[in-house]
Amino acid sequence: MCGIVGYVGPRTALPLLMAGLRRLEYRGYDSAGVALQKNGHLDVMRAEGKLDNLAAVVATHPSDGKTGIGHTRWATHGRPTEQNAHPHVDCTSATAVIHNGIIENFQELKAPLVAAGHKFSSETDTEVVVHLLEDELKTGKSLEDAALAVLPRLDGAAALVFISTTHPGTIVAARISNAGGVIVGHGKAENFVASDMTALLEHTRDMSFLEPGDLAVVTQKDVRFRRIEDGATVERAPKKIELDPVGAAKSGYKHFMAKEIAEQPRAISDTLLGRVDRTSGRVVFDADVKMTDDFVKALPRITFVACGTALHASLVGKYLIERLAKVPCDVEIASEYRYRDPVVSKGQLTIAVTQSGETADTLAAMNASRERGARLLTFCNVMGSEATRISDDVIYLHTGPEISVASTKAYTAMLVDLFLFAVYLAQRRGTIAANVAAQLLAEAFHLPTLIDAVLREEGKIRALAYRYTTAPNFLHLGRGVNYPTALEGALKLKELSYIHAEGTAAGEMKHGTNALIDKTLPVVAIALKDSVYKKMLSNIQEVRARAGIVIALATDGDTEIEQHADEIIRVPAVHELLSPVLAVLPLQLLAYHIADKRGNDVDQPRNLAKAVTVE
Numbered sequence: 001m002c003g004i005v006g007y008v009g010p011r012t013a014l015p016l017l018m019a020g021l022r023r024l025e026y027r028g029y030d031s032a033g034v035a036l037q038k039n040g041h042l043d044v045m046r047a048e049g050k051l052d053n054l055a056a057v058v059a060t061h062p063s064d065g066k067t068g069i070g071h072t073r074w075a076t077h078g079r080p081t082e083q084n085a086h087p088h089v090d091c092t093s094a095t096a097v098i099h100n101g102i103i104e105n106f107q108e109l110k111a112p113l114v115a116a117g118h119k120f121s122s123e124t125d126t127e128v129v130v131h132l133l134e135d136e137l138k139t140g141k142s143l144e145d146a147a148l149a150v151l152p153r154l155d156g157a158a159a160l161v162f163i164s165t166t167h168p169g170t171i172v173a174a175r176i177s178n179a180g181g182v183i184v185g186h187g188k189a190e191n192f193v194a195s196d197m198t199a200l201l202e203h204t205r206d207m208s209f210l211e212p213g214d215l216a217v218v219t220q221k222d223v224r225f226r227r228i229e230d231g232a233t234v235e236r237a238p239k240k241i242e243l244d245p246v247g248a249a250k251s252g253y254k255h256f257m258a259k260e261i262a263e264q265p266r267a268i269s270d271t272l273l274g275r276v277d278r279t280s281g282r283v284v285f286d287a288d289v290k291m292t293d294d295f296v297k298a299l300p301r302i303t304f305v306a307c308g309t310a311l312h313a314s315l316v317g318k319y320l321i322e323r324l325a326k327v328p329c330d331v332e333i334a335s336e337y338r339y340r341d342p343v344v345s346k347g348q349l350t351i352a353v354t355q356s357g358e359t360a361d362t363l364a365a366m367n368a369s370r371e372r373g374a375r376l377l378t379f380c381n382v383m384g385s386e387a388t389r390i391s392d393d394v395i396y397l398h399t400g401p402e403i404s405v406a407s408t409k410a411y412t413a414m415l416v417d418l419f420l421f422a423v424y425l426a427q428r429r430g431t432i433a434a435n436v437a438a439q440l441l442a443e444a445f446h447l448p449t450l451i452d453a454v455l456r457e458e459g460k461i462r463a464l465a466y467r468y469t470t471a472p473n474f475l476h477l478g479r480g481v482n483y484p485t486a487l488e489g490a491l492k493l494k495e496l497s498y499i500h501a502e503g504t505a506a507g508e509m510k511h512g513t514n515a516l517i518d519k520t521l522p523v524v525a526i527a528l529k530d531s532v533y534k535k536m537l538s539n540i541q542e543v544r545a546r547a548g549i550v551i552a553l554a555t556d557g558d559t560e561i562e563q564h565a566d567e568i569i570r571v572p573a574v575h576e577l578l579s580p581v582l583a584v585l586p587l588q589l590l591a592y593h594i595a596d597k598r599g600n601d602v603d604q605p606r607n608l609a610k611a612v613t614v615e
Ligand code: AGP
Pocket: 307, 308, 309, 310, 353, 354, 355, 356, 357, 358, 359, 362, 405, 406, 407, 408, 495, 609, 610, 611, 612
């Protein structure tokens, strides 16, 4: 989940690398570094902490090298210190490596190197690679052939990029495994590498994507691709990328998260755009969904695999699909699924839900399911990401880049896409009446207006949030289709504010969680006027009987709730199946304002990263 960038061409590389790292900082931000080729030696600069610290270092040691690599780190092996920051260099400081991923067998590779006299200066798994490379280069091999000799010896690994003074003007990049993509950007008389296309968009729209097992040799004049297993040359033709780099800027908001919350009316309009055929009234997905009628009608089962916020969206998806399309669904934590021996039913569909499309556990779970015969469908936001490339079918969220580590607009877009898919499946399977589908879809198209109405209440929610900034714990309660909303509200609060928060199915409280309730505990109760409203009121009574503080999320116009709650946040009435889209919005704002008031780094909370490309 580290960020990688590289440049070779006629321009001074350093400002380009720093600008690329700025765009990648969300991937990891506990240290950063650059290495540049300069007159037969390497200028290596690194700094602990955020990119600003590296910017201060490079400002005092400018380098005008024209070939360079840069890295922003999310620590796996070794503490987040300057010493462990990438790039790592060999004993002679002639060769440098940057890495995204984990080298699982680094200890066994390191021991003979140390015995042979190699000097290690970091605690990382990565450094072993550059010493292995040093030995191969000593035998007279080219940088690419030396890399081809070393890479098969690495277990795990993900993505690696090398430069060496022995080969001026050359960058070698490798993608070892599914996790950790590598992209080559083709410029005019200059070329780039990066872990993420957002780092390259301001320079080029022509990009080649390395497949697992590919190595790229990148010079100013050309780019070649080879297979790591046998060195054979392969073609990876560039694709034209149509993405708006300006969309990734903060646009005047204090944080990306604030911007992304505010963008939701527009983002959900984009997600809905073109998804219903006006003549037939049927949900349509584009050519990326290719399931046949026979497959859809015979579907025995759907298994969701996902992590974190995407897992919560999947839980809502299960509810929607079972209710509308009558297909039994399981929701699996991807990191658990991948290490079980999961049973896949004949003809089943496995659905991955992932904003980034690069989450290592989700990718591994997808592969485990595919190996056992499942068809793969991915709901994803990032075009061309790994999850989309390994899937049979893809449904995009169309919500624009999400930069803040805490997912907001991607979550609501997942909910809307999953709702559309549930109606789509129901229409194809004949389990929904035309008038019911029409009514549901009409309500869905009204969502942007309703979302806007909720977000207009931000001032009230901020005031409420400020009353609870010192609470040591929070409990979020939900039932039915809004049980996942309780999980998501608690996740948002803990990841941003560092306040311990737990999400619980309200019916489960009496089986243990009730013991936590006392007069210091704020309890967010999602109590909308739906099929489980009366049940939620009973659960709220249980909280009040134990002196807990009730913050009720209630439907506009519900007066009954007033006698049961200490605080009330209102959302407009909407069909129960669409209510999670509205219910989560105040919880996003609550978490945001508590965290901001506490002075936390909202966009980059401690110990987290946006794309979790390691397990
Ligand atoms: C949510 O706020 C988190 N950043 C996290 O739980 C995230 O949803 C999870 O890591 C999955 O990411 P993905 O959607 O990119 O696969």
